[in-house]
Amino acid sequence: MSTETFISPIQLPDDLLLGCGTSATQIEGGDVEHSWSRWCDLGKVKNGSHTRDSAGHWTRIDEDVALLVEMKQQTYRLGVEWARLEPTKGARNDAAMERYRYEIELLLANGIVPLVTLHHFTNPLWVEDQGGWAHPQTIQDYLAFVRYVMDGLGDLVSDWVTINEPNVFAYYGYRLAIWPPGKRRLWNMRNAVRNMMRAHIHAYRIIHERRRDANVGMAIHYGDFRAINPDKTSDRLYRRVAEHCFQNALLLAHTSGYCVFPYGFNDYPAGSGKFADFIGVNYYQPIRVRCTAKRKQAMIVPPDAPMNDLRWLIDAEGLYNVVKDIHSYVGTPIYITENGTADAKDAFRRKFIFDHLTQLMRARNDGVKIERYYHWSFMDNFEWAEGLSAKFGLVEVEPTTKERRVRPSGKYYADLCESRLLTP
Ligand code: IFM
Numbered sequence: 001m002s003t004e005t006f007i008s009p010i011q012l013p014d015d016l017l018l019g020c021g022t023s024a025t026q027i028e029g030g031d032v033e034h035s036w037s038r039w040c041d042l043g044k045v046k047n048g049s050h051t052r053d054s055a056g057h058w059t060r061i062d063e064d065v066a067l068l069v070e071m072k073q074q075t076y077r078l079g080v081e082w083a084r085l086e087p088t089k090g091a092r093n094d095a096a097m098e099r100y101r102y103e104i105e106l107l108l109a110n111g112i113v114p115l116v117t118l119h120h121f122t123n124p125l126w127v128e129d130q131g132g133w134a135h136p137q138t139i140q141d142y143l144a145f146v147r148y149v150m151d152g153l154g155d156l157v158s159d160w161v162t163i164n165e166p167n168v169f170a171y172y173g174y175r176l177a178i179w180p181p182g183k184r185r186l187w188n189m190r191n192a193v194r195n196m197m198r199a200h201i202h203a204y205r206i207i208h209e210r211r212r213d214a215n216v217g218m219a220i221h222y223g224d225f226r227a228i229n230p231d232k233t234s235d236r237l238y239r240r241v242a243e244h245c246f247q248n249a250l251l252l253a254h255t256s257g258y259c260v261f262p263y264g265f266n267d268y269p270a271g272s273g274k275f276a277d278f279i280g281v282n283y284y285q286p287i288r289v290r291c292t293a294k295r296k297q298a299m300i301v302p303p304d305a306p307m308n309d310l311r312w313l314i315d316a317e318g319l320y321n322v323v324k325d326i327h328s329y330v331g332t333p334i335y336i337t338e339n340g341t342a343d344a345k346d347a348f349r350r351k352f353i354f355d356h357l358t359q360l361m362r363a364r365n366d367g368v369k370i371e372r373y374y375h376w377s378f379m380d381n382f383e384w385a386e387g388l389s390a391k392f393g394l395v396e397v398e399p400t401t402k403e404r405r406v407r408p409s410g411k412y413y414a415d416l417c418e419s420r421l422l423t424p
Contacts, residue, residue: 223246
């Protein structure tokens with residue numbers, strides 16, 4: 001007798017939009033100078049990978065949109081590259097803006113809803129050299145860029161992510177120093193986050209002034225924080241502090257304007273109000289913390305835990321915990337702006353998708369308003385310090401020819417998007 005259990009398919013509701021995402025720097029390629037291309041020039045990226053050698057999307061827009069259509073995507077999250085559109089302060093690259101328009105028109109013509117990210121880790125060099133996000137001038141410069149993008153694309157696009165993962169950007173750039181600007185400066189890390197929160201609030205207002213029906217949010221990286229030893233008071237306390245600094249203080253700031261320690265002095269640096277039409281959730285793994293000065297010790301993971309190619313824990317229930325927490329705190333609709341895994345052999349991505357969507361459905365049944373799911377990523381891309389080595393794509397990109405091939409997990413996801421039936 002077969003021991004296999006039959007799991008009946010879950011019908012996905014019509015009001016849950018399914019899609020996938022990318023960012024400009026990670027897939028466009030070509031010789032655009034910015035903070036990340038300079039970081040690559042300095043040899044700081046694994047295997048000497050370079051942003052210019054990423055998926056080459058800039059010259060393959062038609063082919064890539066055709067793939068999205070073939071994969072039955074309802075919505076697509078894409079980025080615009082600040083350094084490409086404004087290579088020097090005040091300069092306007094209208095030809096590049098036209099190319100973004102072309103891509104977005106193509107998406108719309110095929111019934112795919114675009115969600116556009118305005119800042120995703122990468123600064124133009126002139127911004128980086130004035131002190132990047134640790135410098136308050138960058139807020140004004142970013143807002144001028146937002147106005148320019150609204151002039152160029154605002155009639156086509158209603159859905160916007162202002163800034164992607166300010167928490168990861170600041171932590172990796174100013175604490176771990178493995179991303180640009182690569183300086184260990186706690187005060188700058190704090191200022192970068194504070195300035196990004198202020199920039200988000202102003203950008204939220206600008207976008208709404210231009211488009212009343214706009215849908216604006218910020219994508220924050222949320223971990224399911226767990227104390228490694230919950231019996232130890234110090235670990236439990238540390239868990240709360242870490243979770244507060246990494247994500248809860250940011251959630252509070254952009255949903256109320258209220259900035260608390262360490263990013264503010266219980267003040268409203270850009271005014272009070274609700275500055276989120278949706279909460280953008282990027283979820284990858286639980287974050288296990290231990291109260292110790294030794295970082296390596298805090299990173300220890302259980303030996304038999306399922307992990308991806310980057311040794312990130314795979315734990316779908318963590319996504320359930322995160323969205324439940326956010327919902328209990330603020331009832332705003334949630335978009336899963338990123339969720340995915342590095343799996344070069346495409347061995348576990350299907351199960352990953354199934355398990356995470358199952359947890360989302362569980363949360364929806366509990367009343368959590370989850371309206372969109374973007375799988376990360378549409379295609380293999382430049383994975384920051386890991387360069388081209390980490391494979392997150394539903395679509396495989398051959399490193400030299402850039403030829404695209406939909407992975408079996410991509411076909412699985414495409415079938416799921418078409419049938420709306422979640423089956424293992
Ligand atoms: O590739 C990144 C993305 O740019 C931001 N969020 C996490 C992803 C995987 O590391």
